[in-house]
Amino acid sequence: MTVQPSPTAHTQKPLILVTNDDGITSLGIRTLVELMQNLGDVVVVAPNRPQSGMGHAITIGEPLRLYSTEIFENVDEYECSGTPADCVKLAKHYVLQKRAPDLVVSGINHGSNSSISVLYSGTMSAAIEAAIEGIPAIGFSLCDYREEADFSHVHEWVLAITRMAMEKGIPKGVALNVNIPARSEEPIRGIKVCKQAHAKWQEKFDYRKDPYGRGYFWMAGEFINYDHDKEDTDEWALKNNYVSVVPCQYDLTSYAELQNIGSWPL
Amino acid sequence: MTVQPSPTAHTQKPLILVTNDDGITSLGIRTLVELMQNLGDVVVVAPNRPQSGMGHAITIGEPLRLYSTEIFENVDEYECSGTPADCVKLAKHYVLQKRAPDLVVSGINHGSNSSISVLYSGTMSAAIEAAIEGIPAIGFSLCDYREEADFSHVHEWVLAITRMAMEKGIPKGVALNVNIPARSEEPIRGIKVCKQAHAKWQEKFDYRKDPYGRGYFWMAGEFINYDHDKEDTDEWALKNNYVSVVPCQYDLTSYAELQNIGSWPL
Numbered sequence A, B: 001m002t003v004q005p006s007p008t009a010h011t012q013k014p015l016i017l018v019t020n021d022d023g024i025t026s027l028g029i030r031t032l033v034e035l036m037q038n039l040g041d042v043v044v045v046a047p048n049r050p051q052s053g054m055g056h057a058i059t060i061g062e063p064l065r066l067y068s069t070e071i072f073e074n075v076d077e078y079e080c081s082g083t084p085a086d087c088v089k090l091a092k093h094y095v096l097q098k099r100a101p102d103l104v105v106s107g108i109n110h111g112s113n114s115s116i117s118v119l120y121s122g123t124m125s126a127a128i129e130a131a132i133e134g135i136p137a138i139g140f141s142l143c144d145y146r147e148e149a150d151f152s153h154v155h156e157w158v159l160a161i162t163r164m165a166m167e168k169g170i171p172k173g174v175a176l177n178v179n180i181p182a183r184s185e186e187p188i189r190g191i192k193v194c195k196q197a198h199a200k201w202q203e204k205f206d207y208r209k210d211p212y213g214r215g216y217f218w219m220a221g222e223f224i225n226y227d228h229d230k231e232d233t234d235e236w237a238l239k240n241n242y243v244s245v246v247p248c249q250y251d252l253t254s255y256a257e258l259q260n261i262g263s264w265p266l
Helices: A027-036 A084-095 A122-132 A155-168 A234-239 A255-262 B027-036 B084-095 B122-132 B155-168 B234-239 B255-262
Strands: A015-019 A041-047 A066-068 A076-080 A103-110 A137-142 A174-180 A190-193 A199-209 A215-225 A242-249 B015-019 B041-047 B066-068 B076-080 B103-110 B137-142 B174-180 B190-193 B199-209 B215-225 B242-249
Touching: A015 A027, A015 A084, A027 A041, A027 A103, A027 A155, A041 A084, A066 A084, A076 A084, A084 A122, A084 B199, A084 B215, A103 A122, A103 A155, A122 A137, A122 A174, A122 A242, A137 A155, A155 A174, A155 A190, A155 A242, A174 A234, A190 B255, A199 B084, A215 B084, A234 A242, A242 B255, A255 B190, A255 B242, B015 B027, B015 B084, B027 B041, B027 B103, B027 B155, B041 B084, B066 B084, B076 B084, B084 B122, B103 B122, B103 B155, B122 B137, B122 B174, B122 B242, B137 B155, B155 B174, B155 B190, B155 B242, B174 B234, B234 B242
Parallel strands: A015 A041, A015 A103, A041 A076, A103 A137, A137 A174, A190 A242, B015 B041, B015 B103, B041 B076, B103 B137, B137 B174, B190 B242
Antiparallel strands: A066 A076, A174 A242, A199 A215, B066 B076, B174 B242, B199 B215
16 A cells, blocks of 8 residues: 555644654654644654664665554654655655645654764754755754663653744754753753764774674774863763753864865865 | 784884775775875775765664675775774774774765765765764765766876875864766866855655555655855866865854854743
8 A cells, every 4th residue: 555645734733743763663752752742743754663873874775665653642653664864855755745844853862962973863863854954853862772761851851942943943054952861860950052062982892703603893882072071062061960952054064174275285 | 713903004104094885896995995005005994885875874783794805906905794984983993903094085986975965975974983083084976976987087186185185184073075076078177175065955756666566765866056156165166177175074063053042041
């Protein structure tokens, strides 16, 4: 049977597309769908399996599958064989071809996507893909990577940021990267709009042998924050129990170095 | 047999790591390996299959394989089951663990990675991963996506840019995105250091049925350049038969919008 474009596109309420990178059955997307139902009509197009670490991958050279699902209540929902960025493209150009969404939200990711992790994040690539399409977009992540992550404290923060973004409008060319501290005994202190901390993952590869004697590697690593004392960064905000909001752009040009490199006698 | 770290790391010449996203058997990486052998000792760690469009994906949740190969002459070479970014990480932290490369070059990609394509590009994600590791890095792409792309005119441009980058040094936090026009009757006019054009891919999904009657989609699309009249962009340079060089950064923070969004009453 042919998957049909969403009928939800015909209502008058704000149309909110929800996607993620942990897959359509994860707890994080369920939380986000339920929250967004307070703010508009929800359509879900999300990966049919975990896609963590997929960065801004898209599916070239092989076809995509799209199937209707019945996981949520009162939601048009589809699972896709592709990446998070594929989901946004297929949603915009097929599922919601008659009306573009008013907002795209991605997540809630099980695990932080702060600082350098934004580059590896499928959650944020979906939001950035929406921004490329000219649609306001927010990626939400919780600093708790467990499958059974505790989302019970995120509701007010997700709703406050989303409502404000819908009211004020997110500037063109920008998507918001929102990270929420893991639940702890300390209540969250508020929201900080901040910059991406200068940090990296220092990899350590764990070499093992499979039962057939062939070697393989597990990528593991340690997070190194070069900006640990800088109060205007997302890492500082999260460490101090604030929700971090970083406006992210997809123009990668280093304007600071254009003149320098432009002066090379090439 | 356990794959051994590279012995090449012990020589005195510049150590150049070559990778790509089209896979270790592609013509583009062969061209780049041969060119880099003029400039230093070459080690190759590249994907064992095409990884186009992989963006900044990394392999989380499954192991990586690494095998020695014998494709090139006088080169330590390895094929990896992972993404281009994985190749750089595994090269830095395992293959070249005793001496970090002096330069990472990625490509030469079969097909343009100018303007918005930089985000989807596995070629550029490898270069950006190297920049994150603090290693000077350049991604090279040819605006000819054919498997049998004609690389015969690229030599002087690849060598000139690489030599200059080794002499002047690439600033920290930046990788160069170099695109070279396809071979034509007109000779290339020179090199332009420029910015990423504001552009996007306007997708159009081609819906088909497989032999079992199940639907699937091919992603196809049209390139839209909003900056078509701007002479300081990579698209303008390429269209006018210049090699384009864009310095790219991995800090995605939109500094222009920090204050605006920071003023929201959250």
